[in-house]
Amino acid sequence: MNLIRHCTEQCWDILQQISDPEIPVLSVVDLGMIRGVDLNQQDEIVVRLTPTYSGCPATDVLKDEIEQAFTKHALTPVKVIVDLSEAWTTDWMSQDGKDKLKKYGIAPPKGEAHSCGTHVALSDGIECPHCHSLQTKLLSEFSSTACKALYQCQDCLEPFDYFKCI
């Protein structure tokens, strides 16, 4: 039993080092993309991964990266399953992840996804990750990627990305 527990912890440690290709400062664990690490009846390590945004081309890259990292640590056989039973939501992002995002200069999702609904309500007043001012203005609903919106701070005048709540 202990061996399995130890192995699970090691698995999570490794996953914590695998970053999201779009936001390299966040790991797949920070984002809440890993839905579980289990051993199946064939003694295979099964990692369940839910991609952040549908149609994200990064999923295959991540699958490969996880498999390679586990193999490197002799944690085999490993299987990465893409779990689409539930759509990923920003609610799954860890507090740690949100803090890292902010330090990186991206405003983390505000509030809970279920209160935003499927239509992302964007308003002014998202906290500026640079100077923490709430005097900010939405410039564009889409920034570098569809999952981010572009804001500008009215105080420090810095533009910043806001990671939308979904």
Ligand SMILES: [Zn+2]
């Ligand atoms: Zn500012």
